[in-house]
Amino acid sequence: MTPVRPEHEHGSPWFRATNLPEPEPEVPWPYAGQGTPGAGEGTPAPQPYTDAAWQPQQPPVPTGPLPTGPTLTGPVPTPAVPDDETMALRTEETRRIAAGPGAAGAHSHRSAAGDHPATGDRPATGDRPATGGRAERRKAAKGRGRRRKGSSPAPAAPPQDPGRPLTRVEARRAARARKDSVGVVASRVVGEVFITFGVVMLLFVTYQLWWTNIRAGLEADEAKKGIENAWAEGRKPDAFEPGQGFAIMYIPKLDVVVPIAEGINKEKVLDRGMVGHYAEGRLKTAMPSDKQGNFAVAGHRNTHGEPFRYINRLTPGDPIVVETQDAYYTYEMASILPQTPPSNVSVIQPVPQGSGFTRPGRYITLTTCTPEFTSTYRMIVWGKMVEERPRSKGKPDALVG
Numbered sequence: 001m002t003p004v005r006p007e008h009e010h011g012s013p014w015f016r017a018t019n020l021p022e023p024e025p026e027v028p029w030p031y032a033g034q035g036t037p038g039a040g041e042g043t044p045a046p047q048p049y050t051d052a053a054w055q056p057q058q059p060p061v062p063t064g065p066l067p068t069g070p071t072l073t074g075p076v077p078t079p080a081v082p083d084d085e086t087m088a089l090r091t092e093e094t095r096r097i098a099a100g101p102g103a104a105g106a107h108s109h110r111s112a113a114g115d116h117p118a119t120g121d122r123p124a125t126g127d128r129p130a131t132g133g134r135a136e137r138r139k140a141a142k143g144r145g146r147r148r149k150g151s152s153p154a155p156a157a158p159p160q161d162p163g164r165p166l167t168r169v170e171a172r173r174a175a176r177a178r179k180d181s182v183g184v185v186a187s188r189v190v191g192e193v194f195i196t197f198g199v200v201m202l203l204f205v206t207y208q209l210w211w212t213n214i215r216a217g218l219e220a221d222e223a224k225k226g227i228e229n230a231w232a233e234g235r236k237p238d239a240f241e242p243g244q245g246f247a248i249m250y251i252p253k254l255d256v257v258v259p260i261a262e263g264i265n266k267e268k269v270l271d272r273g274m275v276g277h278y279a280e281g282r283l284k285t286a287m288p289s290d291k292q293g294n295f296a297v298a299g300h301r302n303t304h305g306e307p308f309r310y311i312n313r314l315t316p317g318d319p320i321v322v323e324t325q326d327a328y329y330t331y332e333m334a335s336i337l338p339q340t341p342p343s344n345v346s347v348i349q350p351v352p353q354g355s356g357f358t359r360p361g362r363y364i365t366l367t368t369c370t371p372e373f374t375s376t377y378r379m380i381v382w383g384k385m386v387e388e389r390p391r392s393k394g395k396p397d398a399l400v401g
Contacts, residue, residue, distance in 0.1 A: 208303050216273030216305030223259045223274055224248060231325045242280075243268035247288070249275055249297070249307075250321040250399055253314065258307040260322070264298045273305025278348055285348055285365075288322050288329040288385075295322070296348035296365035301372060301379070308368040311381050312336070319398035320364060320383050327390045330398055331364045331383035339370055339377045347380045355382040 166174065180188075227245045240246045242263035249258050261269045264276035264283075278285045278296045286293025299308040314320075318333040335356050337347065346353040348365050357363060362385035370379040389396050 212271075212303045213305055216271065216303075220259055220273030220305055220307075223261070223272065224257075227259055236325060240279075245274065246277075246324065248323045250323065251311075251314075251318075252321075252398055252401075253318045254310050256307055258299070258305070260297060270298065270300055271304045273300075273307065275299040275307055283345065283348065286350070288324060288362075288364075289326070290362070292350070292360050292362060294348060294350050294352055294363040294365055296367065298367045301368040301370065308366060311366055311368060312338070312370075312379060314381055320366075321396060321398050322364070323391070325391075327388055328396045328399075329385055330387040330389070330396050332386050333381060333383045335382050337380035337382075340380060342375075342378050344378070347378075352380075352382060354380070357382070357384070361385075 223245045227248060237244075240262040242265060243261055245259045245261045247260040249260055250256065259274045260277055261274045262277055262279055263269055264278060264280075269276040275297045276299070277287075278298065283296075285296040288295050300306050301308050301311075314333045314336065316333055316335070320331045320333060322329045322331070335354075337354050340347060340354075347355070347367070350363075351357055351360055352363065352365055355363070355365075364383040364385070366381040366383075368379050369375040370377050387396060394400075
């Protein structure tokens with residue numbers, strides 16, 4: 001008898017048992033001899049979800065003694081790390097552990113090339129994505145915002161190629177940077193003015209205190225030689241012209257030897273280092289040869305030879321000698337007036353007021369400026385003639401001694 005084939009073996013070969021899809025192989029549960037918790041024996045174990053970014057909640061791990069049974073063969077799947085955050089970002093280490101051995105190789109390959117996917121450089125600590133929950137991400141975002149507002153130093157400008165020509169904007173900016181501000185220019189001008197003024201003042205003081213004395217000394221020596229030459233030649237004018245030298249004054253105590261010229265003109269007489277005789281208008285005084293009168297002269301106390309610089313050191317009895325073409329006239333210092341106005345012309349009268357002289361005689365008056373380096377007041381020194389000696393008899397004792 002012909003055996004009857006099962007129903008699934010009849011019909012088109014497409015529906016034969018041999019063409020049916022084969023059942024999926026069972027994956028053993030990680031623990032030997034144990035099926036899925038809550039299921040019967042032989043139930044295939046669920047595969048763990050291995051996505052590195054998101055993982056489902058893993059089934060609870062059974063507790064208690066593990067059942068014994070035959071050892072399963074084949075690869076043992078790696079248990080997934082329990083996820084304690086639902087919507088948090090994962091670190092690389094968490095992703096690597098959660099992804100399993102398959103993702104470890106990819107991560108190793110990426111680490112070999114570098115942490116940064118584009119450049120291979122490890123991102124800075126401040127640029128790393130924040131980990132944790134939503135609160136931590138907000139905190140990290142606020143921190144980045146504060147840094148953008150200027151808490152962190154601005155990045156340095158990239159170095160420019162020295163060979164590259166500057167653009168118009170860069171050239172204009174560089175020109176503005178090189179240009180000084182108005183305040184700097186003004187301070188520089190004021191400083192230069194003060195420096196120039198100081199240099200000019202220093203040169204002026206040097207000229208007044210040093211050079212005028214040298215020049216006046218040379219001119220006075222030349223005038224003295226001219227007077228001595230005229231005496232040697234026997235020339236004796238009836239009257240002396242303004243600025244013409246006619247006598248020589250000696251003050252032994254002060255070591256002064258200075259020519260005397262007619263008049264008190266500043267440029268022609270006094271500034272040339274000579275002593276001037278009051279001989280004009282109301283200020284006209286007697287000559288040493290006169291039998292009665294006051295022979296008054298003026299001289300600089302400072303600068304231009306300063307012949308009367310130290311006449312304030314004279315004391316009563318100190319000799320003052322005037323040499324003319326015919327004789328030596330010796331005076332003795334009698335008194336001094338330390339200070340008087342320039343308008344006080346009574347000090348050069350025939351009988352000078354304030355000198356202590358009470359009757360006409362043969363007197364001498366020396367006038368100069370005071371205080372030193374000013375012309376505010378006048379200092380007056382008076383003397384009385386004690387000897388008239390012809391030049392033919394030689395020098396007086398005051399000059400010999």
